[in-house]
Amino acid sequence: MHVSGPIVVGVEGGQGDLDTPQRQPGDSIGVIELELAKLVRHLDTFARRSSRYLEIDRAGYLALRTIEHLGPLSTKALATALSLNASTVTRQVGALENGGFVDRRPDPSDRRSSTIALTAAGRRAMGGVERERRAGIEALVRAWGDGERAMLGRVLNRLNASLLHDDRATRAG
Numbered sequence: 001m002h003v004s005g006p007i008v009v010g011v012e013g014g015q016g017d018l019d020t021p022q023r024q025p026g027d028s029i030g031v032i033e034l035e036l037a038k039l040v041r042h043l044d045t046f047a048r049r050s051s052r053y054l055e056i057d058r059a060g061y062l063a064l065r066t067i068e069h070l071g072p073l074s075t076k077a078l079a080t081a082l083s084l085n086a087s088t089v090t091r092q093v094g095a096l097e098n099g100g101f102v103d104r105r106p107d108p109s110d111r112r113s114s115t116i117a118l119t120a121a122g123r124r125a126m127g128g129v130e131r132e133r134r135a136g137i138e139a140l141v142r143a144w145g146d147g148e149r150a151m152l153g154r155v156l157n158r159l160n161a162s163l164l165h166d167d168r169a170t171r172a173g
Helices: 027-051 057-069 074-081 088-097 120-138 145-167 167-171
Strands: 102-107 110-118
Touching: 027 074, 057 074, 057 110, 074 088, 074 110, 088 102, 102 120, 110 120
Parallel strands: none
Antiparallel strands: 102 110
């Protein structure tokens, strides 16, 4: 493994966790790369320890939240909204339908296709996952100020928008 420049443990001023090596001053991309890798690891660990995805998995939860936000929609529209291919979304919707979380209704404008809508059970399951996720996030940022929380929300929103609109990010290894 090649690392450009010395790695100093901690952050400027000596504060920070020992798990956060700092690269040379100005190596913000190196810091972002490492912190994103650690974030993914932490999120996976938290998900494995949690009971929040017993009824619906993470992909199903996001599909339900998207349907809630956009209203009943076709599989193609849901795939577009989630930036996934239609076959992947068809499988996810099938699992959600089998669980009673969504139902397919005939599309009034085209009887050959259908729209996907949340069921009452889907709303309850989604709401339970959302409440548990929110409580976990609240516990993580309890000591943060409102401005810091708002900034994190803005930065995450911008990062997600960049990931969505820049296919180079999905091809990077």
